[in-house]
Amino acid sequence: MGAHSLIHGDKTVVIADDHAIIRNSLDEALSRPGRVAVKGLHVLAHASNGFEAVAAVKQHKPDLLLLDVAMPLASGAQIVNDIRRWSADTHTVVFTGVETAGLLLGLIEDGVRGLFSKADPIEELLDKLPLILDGSTYVSPRFSKILETQSALASLTPRERQTLNMVVAGKSNREIAQAINVSAKTVDKHRTSMMNKLGVHSVVELIALALREGLLDDGHSVSHK
Amino acid sequence: MGAHSLIHGDKTVVIADDHAIIRNSLDEALSRPGRVAVKGLHVLAHASNGFEAVAAVKQHKPDLLLLDVAMPLASGAQIVNDIRRWSADTHTVVFTGVETAGLLLGLIEDGVRGLFSKADPIEELLDKLPLILDGSTYVSPRFSKILETQSALASLTPRERQTLNMVVAGKSNREIAQAINVSAKTVDKHRTSMMNKLGVHSVVELIALALREGLLDDGHSVSHK
DNA sequence: TTTCAAATGGGGTGCTTACCCCATACGTAT
DNA sequence: ATACGTATGGGGTAAGCACCCCATTTGAAA
Known part of the structure; x- marks a missing residue:
């Protein structure tokens, strides 16, 4: 996973998920030319647990962190907060299988820039990455519905x-x-x-x-x- | 379980349940003097499955059959109908753990004279036995509520x-x-x-x-x- | 200190519900 | 053949609901 010469304007990425198959499939999807609407994405590192994720971000200060919140050794909001401390400019995008309203709400508050469900097709993520790297925040419709009624109830x-x-x-x-x-x-x-x-x-x-x-x-x- | 001399006016009973502990506890409850409001109950036989139950009724033609509908080899409405065929004068009283509306409804239609829940205290059964032997039909309140809305829906x-x-x-x-x-x-x-x-x-x-x-x-x- | 959300309540309106009366028509049983 | 249940409707009413306007008090946050 060595980083080669970075042209100005290119974006760097760290992928964190405890399942290798998901890391690899994300890596592959991001690297496949023509599939991603944003060019010049460089995957600098993979992380398979919370500590590795924080360490990798601390070291590489990537533009983008793809993060599964359900990971061993450190999880969820804790990782997200650590990351903000060490690399405030990193856009954190969370994709998760859990759909607990409380968790999702916390992530948003912690400044996560994207929320995707593992149940969504990966294209959903690929399509929205440009907007997120551009500064927008995107929440999968599947989640936003949950969040709306939840925050309404709250x-x-x-x-x-x-x-x-x-x-x-x-x-x-x-x-x-x-x-x-x-x-x-x-x-x-x-x-x-x-x-x-x-x-x-x-x-x-x-x-x-x-x-x-x-x-x-x-x-x-x-x-x- | 030998039947001794039956005085005119005495009532005969067959107990059918696949659990020995329940058979015995019923037997004991019926025999214990002072507990039952009807005197002269004679338990003629026990049965531990559907076939035995039908056979026992066929042989003894008891006044009362205490029947658990959930039994091996033959069950529910089938037993009840067989019993009516072989000994029409036997009052069948069902006590059961299942509370499925459909089953209960069927039992009533098949001419069961009493419906008790195993969740009810045994006194409920003891108290109502005299009425049932006298010709009344009694359904535990716990069941009659279920039956009411069910038949209403129907x-x-x-x-x-x-x-x-x-x-x-x-x-x-x-x-x-x-x-x-x-x-x-x-x-x-x-x-x-x-x-x-x-x-x-x-x-x-x-x-x-x-x-x-x-x-x-x-x-x-x-x-x- | 001033602003704001929360809670309290009055007046009023239009709509819907729950339920009463009535009648007609069409079957299926008795 | 007459009766009963089902389905269809009209008239009417009392109550409740959804929501608009308004105002006052209180306590916490800016």
């Missing part, structure tokens, strides 16, 4: 969250108002702003969302009247 | 079922009407009679029920607007 105020729970439990506004000792009007208000945040327009959609996000304990038991 | 007309599906998919009456080419009024009618049958009073309860009964394909995808 943005709910305590009262709104409380209201949400009782709504999906089948309570009416009046019942909720009674339960939390406020006017029905206030509950209505919470409900409306909550639905705005979540981007839904009816109880049914609300419940569908709650289901999708696992908010329903499935101890459910809707009380009638 | 009693839905095609149109009502269709309406139900679209309602839990988040469609409004107008949308549904449009989709099946009838007036919104008709959909409203289906909806109302459907909810009456199911004993619910709002969309939320409806969805909770649909969830509980596994009617939601979980392809859900609620369309908005």
Whole structure:
């Protein structure tokens, strides 16, 4: 993996993944002429665990780091932060199999420039690399959907969250108002702003969302009247 | 297990379960004086599989058969029917661990006189035996709830079922009407009679029920607007 | 200190739901 | 042949929902 003469304007890359097959397939995809919309990509190093990844970035200070967050010895946000400390100019692009909303959200906050799923075709990554190297941030649609509802849920105020729970439990506004000792009007208000945040327009959609996000304990038991 | 002199008015019993521990505990519970509200119960035979059960009933023609439907060699409705053929006067009482609505429903239709859950305390069975021997039919509350909504679901007309599906998919009456080419009024009618049958009073309860009964394909995808 | 989010609530509107009344038509059983 | 269930609709109503306007208080952050 020796680096040869680097012409100005060329971009350097470090690949980090604990599976050799993935490292090689990424390397090959980046090097294959005509496949990548950005020319002059030079893969300087591979890393097969978190320590190696940080070390490689520290040494090579590449323009781009392709990183699998699920790696031995060091993982996820920790790697990302170390990398920013040692080579602030490196664009970190994460591709991962995990789709946990919490993890993804953390990565974004930590300044990751790209988020791709291993379930996506590799072309997705290849296509978007130019934009990312150019300064943009790109999140795979598969992830952005998860992130949207997740951050929406996170943005709910305590009262709104409380209201949400009782709504999906089948309570009416009046019942909720009674339960939390406020006017029905206030509950209505919470409900409306909550639905705005979540981007839904009816109880049914609300419940569908709650289901999708696992908010329903499935101890459910809707009380009638 | 020899039968001794039977006084007129005494009741004879056959116990069928593939687990010896359950057979013995039932036998013991029935024989323990003071625990059973019906006196003079005589356990004539035990059976540990379906064939033995049928054979024992054929031979002894007992007043009561305590039967676990989940048994080797022959099971469920098959045993029950065989038994009715060979000894129509035998009251069959089923106690089971499975709670599948379909099975339970079949048993009732096959003329089972009692349905108890193994999750229920044995006293439940002991308490209700007199009524059953007297000609009544008794179903454990745990089961009757399942059966009620199940038979309610079965009693839905095609149109009502269709309406139900679209309602839990988040469609409004107008949308549904449009989709099946009838007036919104008709959909409203289906909806109302459907909810009456199911004993619910709002969309939320409806969805909770649909969830509980596994009617939601979980392809859900609620369309908005 | 001033600004801002969160929470509280009143007024009002348009829509949908849940459910009542009624009737007609078409089958399938009895 | 009469009765019953299914499906189709119309009229109407009370309640609830979704969402718009407005205002006040409180507490935390800038």
